Amino acid sequence: MFVVRWAMVALATALVFVLTAAAVATDPRGGELDGFAIGHLPDQIDDRTEVADFAYEWEDVSFSTRVWERSLEGGGAQVVLQVLVLRGSRLTDLSAVRAFLTEYHERSPDTWDLSEFDNNGVEGLHGETEAFWCPEAGVAVEVRDAFGLLGTDELLATARGIRPE
Numbered sequence: 493m494f495v496v497r498w499a500m501v502a503l504a505t506a507l508v509f510v511l512t513a514a515a516v517a518t519d520p521r522g523g524e525l526d527g528f529a530i531g532h533l534p535d536q537i538d539d540r541t542e543v544a545d546f547a548y549e550w551e552d553v554s555f556s557t558r559v560w561e562r563s564l565e566g567g568g569a570q571v572v573l574q575v576l577v578l579r580g581s582r583l584t585d586l587s588a589v590r591a592f593l594t595e596y597h598e599r600s601p602d603t604w605d606l607s608e609f610d611n612n613g614v615e616g617l618h619g620e621t622e623a624f625w626c627p628e629a630g631v632a633v634e635v636r637d638a639f640g641l642l643g644t645d646e647l648l649a650t651a652r653g654i655r656p657e
Contacts, residue, residue: 524657526556526577528633532653533560534646536572550596553580574636575654581630586615589624589632597622611652620644623651 522530525545537560546557556577561569583589594601606617616625624634635651637643642650 522653525558525575526579527657528575528577528654529657530558530575530650530654532650534573534642534650536642536646541572542569551580551582551592553578553583553592570641571638572641573650574634574638575650576634576636578632578634579630583626583632584629586617586626589626590617592632593622593624593634609648609651612655616651618644618648618651621647623647625651627656 522533524530541560541562543558543560546555546559548555548557556579558575559571560573561571563569578589578592580592582592590606591601593599594604604619606619609616609618609623611623611625614625614627616623618624621637621640622634624632626632633651633654635647635654637647
């Protein structure tokens with residue numbers, strides 16, 4: 493029984509270190525994400541907003557994603573903002589990124605209404621709830637406001653606030 497108790501204490505201590513380190517690594521006000529500094533966040537990101545990072549792969553493209561969400565009354569959560577850094581050989585230019593995201597987000601290429609925007613000298617595309625650009629071959633960045641909570645001005649301000657580190 494003595495050994496089990498000490499093992500539980502050691503496990504609990506290790507868990508505290510892991511959880512503390514994860515919380516520190518994800519900056520609720522922006523910070524760094526896979527080589528990009530997030531320098532602007534909308535006012536809707538506040539002390540009631542929780543933030544988490546995720547990494548995954550889809551169709552030979554790797555994603556580093558930061559998600560800000562707010563708890564809802566009665567349970568559940570609503571995503572306020574997502575920033576995604578995508579890396580893959582098929583992301584050769586903005587046109588290729590658009591084709592990839594059309595498939596990834598299951599959009600119709602004929603009805604996905606996008607407009608051009610200048611992201612600090614890099615051409616990008618944006619819709620009502622997303623903005624994306626290809627800062628270099630093999631890399632794309634996307635900012636998403638999936639529920640339309642922020643508006644186009646804040647979406648684009650957030651996009652323009654993301655710069656390579």
